[in-house]
Amino acid sequence: MEIVVCIKPVPDAETRLRANPAGTALDGEGVKWALAGYDESAVEQALLLKEANPGSRVRAVSFGPAPRTEEVLRAALALGADGATFLEHPAEVVPDPLLAARAVAAHLGRATWDLVLVGKQAGDDEAGLFGGALAELVDAPSFGGVMALTYDASARRFTFRRSVEGGAEAAEVPGRAVLALQQAWNDPRTAKLPNILKSRRATIDKVAWATTAGALGPLGTPTTQSVGFRLPAPRSGAKMIDYRTPEEAAEKLVRLLQEEAKVFP
Amino acid sequence: MTARVLVIGEIRDGHLLASSLEAVGAARACAGPSDRLEGLLVGPAAAAASPAFAAAGLASVACVADAALERPTPWAWSRAIVAAATAAGAELVILAGTAAGRDVAGRVAARWEAAAVTGVTAIGRAPGGRLRLSRPVFGGRATQEVEVAAPRAVLAVRPHAFPAPAPTASAAPATELPGGTGPEGDGRILGFEHVEGGAGPDLGDAAVVVSGGRGVRAADNFSLIEELARSLGAAVGASRAVTDAGWRPVSYQVGQTGKSVTPQLYVAVGISGAIQHLVGMVSSRVIVAINSDAQAPIFRVADYGIVGDLFAIVPALTREVRRVRGIA
Numbered sequence: 001m002e003i004v005v006c007i008k009p010v011p012d013a014e015t016r017l018r019a020n021p022a023g024t025a026l027d028g029e030g031v032k033w034a035l036a037g038y039d040e041s042a043v044e045q046a047l048l049l050k051e052a053n054p055g056s057r058v059r060a061v062s063f064g065p066a067p068r069t070e071e072v073l074r075a076a077l078a079l080g081a082d083g084a085t086f087l088e089h090p091a092e093v094v095p096d097p098l099l100a101a102r103a104v105a106a107h108l109g110r111a112t113w114d115l116v117l118v119g120k121q122a123g124d125d126e127a128g129l130f131g132g133a134l135a136e137l138v139d140a141p142s143f144g145g146v147m148a149l150t151y152d153a154s155a156r157r158f159t160f161r162r163s164v165e166g167g168a169e170a171a172e173v174p175g176r177a178v179l180a181l182q183q184a185w186n187d188p189r190t191a192k193l194p195n196i197l198k199s200r201r202a203t204i205d206k207v208a209w210a211t212t213a214g215a216l217g218p219l220g221t222p223t224t225q226s227v228g229f230r231l232p233a234p235r236s237g238a239k240m241i242d243y244r245t246p247e248e249a250a251e252k253l254v255r256l257l258q259e260e261a262k263v264f265p
Numbered sequence: 266m267t268a269r270v271l272v273i274g275e276i277r278d279g280h281l282l283a284s285s286l287e288a289v290g291a292a293r294a295c296a297g298p299s300d301r302l303e304g305l306l307v308g309p310a311a312a313a314a315s316p317a318f319a320a321a322g323l324a325s326v327a328c329v330a331d332a333a334l335e336r337p338t339p340w341a342w343s344r345a346i347v348a349a350a351t352a353a354g355a356e357l358v359i360l361a362g363t364a365a366g367r368d369v370a371g372r373v374a375a376r377w378e379a380a381a382v383t384g385v386t387a388i389g390r391a392p393g394g395r396l397r398l399s400r401p402v403f404g405g406r407a408t409q410e411v412e413v414a415a416p417r418a419v420l421a422v423r424p425h426a427f428p429a430p431a432p433t434a435s436a437a438p439a440t441e442l443p444g445g446t447g448p449e450g451d452g453r454i455l456g457f458e459h460v461e462g463g464a465g466p467d468l469g470d471a472a473v474v475v476s477g478g479r480g481v482r483a484a485d486n487f488s489l490i491e492e493l494a495r496s497l498g499a500a501v502g503a504s505r506a507v508t509d510a511g512w513r514p515v516s517y518q519v520g521q522t523g524k525s526v527t528p529q530l531y532v533a534v535g536i537s538g539a540i541q542h543l544v545g546m547v548s549s550r551v552i553v554a555i556n557s558d559a560q561a562p563i564f565r566v567a568d569y570g571i572v573g574d575l576f577a578i579v580p581a582l583t584r585e586v587r588r589v590r591g592i593a
Contacts, residue, residue: 013544017407025409026407037521126402127384129383132369135339137375142339143338143368169336169454170457171338177452223381223415224380224381231406231408232408239570240570245581246578247585249573250582250585250586251585253582254586261530263529264589265530
């Protein structure tokens, strides 16, 4: 089975968020980039499927600017991916998940694959658009919020659970599908030091932006533009409720929620 | 100039979701007086649900009464949506940002060659007339403003961000569109199971959430949290400390590695407020914190705080809520 896993770098969870000088997007200056959490689950799932289905190969693909995009590809190689493709993009911030999907679809159109795994969304823009858009562009079925994925080789069929409001659906899909994974259900492995060192020297296939842009034509233009990036005004801190008895605290809180905040159900 | 907006309704177990009515509210927030709002419903319950959908303010509702679309796959639903958008001559498709809605939005955008923006909490127009959307990013730690630079757009709106319009007497016609069944190759949804403790509203779309943390101290004590939640009609959440300890399943977890929630009211009980948890709930409209430690970081993001013993405060609060809400 040929498995493609699409990944992207996002700012590390501890990053102190700050707008760029123009106030239009995140300031990337000094940001420490890491493999997105949902994508970690996708890489882990790809490796689990590879281990369960001997002869399978896992290729990591990422679209974005150097050097951070190459870095997450090396992280995937260190975890156990067999190959990596870097689809270069010149912008400091990838402007549009639809454009990323078109770039990856243009690339996948020339490759043989059975399954594409992606994170359901990424922890930065939280768009959740990439997997579905990619599936549509390569004319494959798709599902999001996927957990507990298994492959039935004789029937060439994937079965899984899909996280939805209030519970989970059981679902199945034949091969050549795009599945977007829920985060943190499969306890992703960490890379071993020798593999990290080996990944430093691994070859990454690189596709220049000019090649991708040529293939996309007018569809290589972003359809949305980030024009603002605001941090919430720091909350002034909680209004603390004075009380002598728990009953008094409860009465005061309920009254504030009714009369001042107006959110009492 | 008349713009046409297609609002996608979602039906679960025969009922139209409240978040679909909010999507109509979002459409009305950005539509001009001469714009035409139409709706689309799919599945066997489409015709029965269409009056309630239309009453939120739609000029007409198209129904695809195909039994195969009861729980549509993203593949099949995206085809029905694009066919309806094309038939309506729409420039804008608006859907609720539920799990299924977010799942289909990217497909629709790619198929319809439209821009797409998810997690939308506010809709306006930039001076040049472009759609301008607000959306929380980085788990609610920042807000991004996005402008649409394409003639068509798909918007998925965040639950609770827009009010559901009050129902009006509506004579909007329900029209029948042909079925959108795809080939067998698009996969199948075989069944659905509720998560345990799923008697209350769903964590992801509840208007009120009550969450417990390490301060609850033991699995058995979590019933205090659940009783308060029941009195408020709230969903129950938990911090990672609780799910790591196995007091409640991972499906309860709010935070960076769990769910992000944006209720009207979030009550954090015995939760210190690690950044891991805060990123999943900080966009809630009003936050109440109950904690024994006055220095706990949760009080910095809360609107109302009570410092004290949760084992005394929470039962008193449950009694008071039941009294005020007239629950015996």
